[in-house]
Structures are given as structure tokens and as C-alpha cells.
Amino acid sequence: MVSFATDGGGVGPHFDNYDVFLLQGAGSRRWQIGPCCNQETPLRADSELRLLVDFHSEEEFCLNPGDVLYIPPRISHYGISTGNSLCYSIGFRAPSYGEMLMGFTDQIINDLLAEKRFVSHELKPNGHPGEIDPDMLVETLAELVQITNNPEQFLLWFGCHTTEPKYPELIESLEGALLPDDILRKLKTHCLLVKSPSSRFAYMTRPSVLHLFVDGRHFPLSGNALEAVQLLCERNKFESSEADFLINIKEIRVLLAALLNQGSLILR
Numbered sequence: 001m002v003s004f005a006t007d008g009g010g011v012g013p014h015f016d017n018y019d020v021f022l023l024q025g026a027g028s029r030r031w032q033i034g035p036c037c038n039q040e041t042p043l044r045a046d047s048e049l050r051l052l053v054d055f056h057s058e059e060e061f062c063l064n065p066g067d068v069l070y071i072p073p074r075i076s077h078y079g080i081s082t083g084n085s086l087c088y089s090i091g092f093r094a095p096s097y098g099e100m101l102m103g104f105t106d107q108i109i110n111d112l113l114a115e116k117r118f119v120s121h122e123l124k125p126n127g128h129p130g131e132i133d134p135d136m137l138v139e140t141l142a143e144l145v146q147i148t149n150n151p152e153q154f155l156l157w158f159g160c161h162t163t164e165p166k167y168p169e170l171i172e173s174l175e176g177a178l179l180p181d182d183i184l185r186k187l188k189t190h191c192l193l194v195k196s197p198s199s200r201f202a203y204m205t206r207p208s209v210l211h212l213f214v215d216g217r218h219f220p221l222s223g224n225a226l227e228a229v230q231l232l233c234e235r236n237k238f239e240s241s242e243a244d245f246l247i248n249i250k251e252i253r254v255l256l257a258a259l260l261n262q263g264s265l266i267l268r
Helices: 097-111 134-148 151-162 180-188 223-234 240-247 250-262
Strands: 002-005 019-024 028-036 059-063 068-071 075-082 085-092 193-195 201-205 210-214 217-221 265-267
Touching (some): 075 085, 097 134, 180 240, 180 250, 180 265, 210 223, 223 250, 240 250, 250 265
Antiparallel strands (some): 002 085, 028 075
16 A cells, blocks of 8 residues: 655554555655554544554654565554655555455355255254254254364365465456467567466475465476476566476476466466
């Protein structure tokens, strides 16, 4: 986020639930740092931002162009502009447990059979209409816990979830699909292989398989592809020697075609 403020202006004292780096652009801004906040901290009711009712400064820093100030999660801070100024706020947001639970269970729901429904084998005659017997839900709760207790499925979901692009509209798939042999031909004509600036790559090693995650998609590979996958994750653009190394591995050549077709990699 980029914020512009005139002399004495600012958002107000607030806090964020994630790591923030404040990069000062034009002008100067004075930042007051306060105590750590939590869900009990009183907030103003007239704003959707986490603006504080009370704020007590404990430290102060003046940022000039090019200066960077790191703000840990939940630490209150208040920026006041000195003259006209621009501040670049770079947030590193980790998913909340609520977001993770919702996303993971959504995937589980999609995989469940429609005929899988509530059944109670402990149902007993009940002379009181409307009363729910807690005993008849014990088995159901155990089954729900068992359904969600799937470590391998969670690991694959997490890899896809954390690589989903923030702005997917900036990743453009190719109109005409490339085949693996097309990549060989194009790279030999001095095309440069680069990543889309909006793409996210990650990988995970397991005993019998190597998992690559790119822009929310999962690509299972053999363990022999580890060096190539590490290279794909570490680089933003690939020198000709690196591209040659990648395309000479048949499994990776097929992968490169898929990544080029979905727009995660680009030939320039």
C-alpha cells in the first residue's frame, strides 16, 4: 500500500496482525511506536481500520527517503507526515487459522461423497420432543475429526493455498498451447526464460514424491527432479546454461510447457 499525506497528516494510531515494513519514499514521516495490542485493545468504532482509542508512544523514529522501519505483528504505531510525503507499506500476511480451516475444509467438502450423511447408531426412544441427546453425536464428531485428520491432504492443500497469486489477473495464459519440443526450439533461438512477476513457486519433499506448487496448482514429480525444482524456485530469470539444464530433463521439459501455458513462466 502507498499512502500520501500532507504536513501533520497520517492514518492515526493503529496496529496490524502481520509483519509490516515501512519504506519511506518522498518526504519524511515521524513514526511513534507504542505497546503490543491484542483482541482486547479498545478500537475506535468509526473506522474499519484498527484505529486505537488510546495510544502511548514508547519510541520514535524519523524516516527519510530510502529508510525502512520494521513493525512486528500487533505492535501499535502512528505515522505523522513532515510536509508532503509518500510511504510504502509492505505487509507480509500469514494466513489466519480461520482462513486455513475454511480453505482446507472447503477442499475436504468438495471431495466428500454426496451420500455421506449424518447417521446415529446410538439413537434411543425419546419422550421429549426437541431434545437432542449428546450421546448420539459422539460417533459423528469422531468421524468428522477423522475426516479432517489427513496430514498428507493438508500438506498438499497448504502448498496450493500459499502459492495462490494475490492478483491472478496479472498472470496471462498462452492463447496457443506450447508443447515440450516447442520450448527447445524457442530457447535455441535465444529466447529468455523468466518467471511472471506475479507468480509464486514453492516445493515440498516427501519420501516417495517431490511436490511443486505454482500459483495454486500442484505438480507431483520424481525425487530426481529436486535440483531442477530448487532452481525454478530460487531464480526469477534463467541464464542460458540454467535453461539448458532444465530442458534436458524430460520430466522438467513437460513441466516447463505446463508452466508456460498457464503464464507462470514467460519466454521473452
